[in-house]
Amino acid sequence: MTSESAVCKNHPDSFCYVCGEYVSAAFKKPISEVHKKAYLAYFGFGICDQNKQWVPHFLCKNCHLGLLKWFNDCGGGLNFAKPLIWREPHDHNVDCYFCLTRIDGATGKVEYANVMSVTQPVANRTPVNTQPISYSAPSPVRVKYIETHLILPNELDLLISGLNLSERSAEILVKTFQEWKILAPFPGFHRRKVAQVM
Ligand SMILES: [Zn+2]
Ligand SMILES: [Zn+2]
Incomplete structure (x- = not known):
């Protein structure tokens, strides 16, 4: 056309x-x-x-x-x-x-x-995961399904920097979140800060 x-x-x-x-x-x-x-x-x-x-x-x-x-x-x-x-x-x-x-x-x-x-x-907020999470990360977007929230890359960044975690601790946190399948499946995880701990 x-x-x-x-x-x-x-x-x-x-x-x-x-x-x-x-x-x-x-x-x-x-x-x-x-x-x-x-x-x-x-x-x-x-x-x-x-x-x-x-x-x-x-x-x-x-x-x-x-x-x-x-x-x-x-x-x-x-x-x-x-x-x-x-x-x-x-x-x-x-x-x-x-x-x-x-x-x-x-x-x-x-x-x-x-x-x-x-x-x-x-x-963003698709209720695909029924596992609740125990913290409330600041989010720039409207939360529609709080109980099934998947963590976005920028939220993970904020959490890691907000908790002032060591690289090792951040690595354990990310690995744990991955095992729990509560990370949003965003390719953005490969970038910078998060990439350093994965
Ligand atoms: Zn047209
Ligand atoms: Zn637009």
């Missing part, structure tokens, strides 16, 4: 590549190399199809700040574990997210299309 993308009702670049939300021109950030690195570290797969017109080439302010702060060990993070996944739409009237998402220019209300060409973001 590459050559036809220009006729989409809403331009693909009016949406955030990461979360798929409509973003006004004043707040959108063009995807940069550091965004690509942070996205890859956070989700475990890269930003792709940037040479295509049927994906956005921008990030919204929340995703921009969330990813970069997280990447720089300054908190941050996103409130979804998997980003919106883009696939090439085939028909503007049937499966085109950009054409079928309705934006009310007067109220700013946006009604997002649920179409085959996109997979919606997956929330």
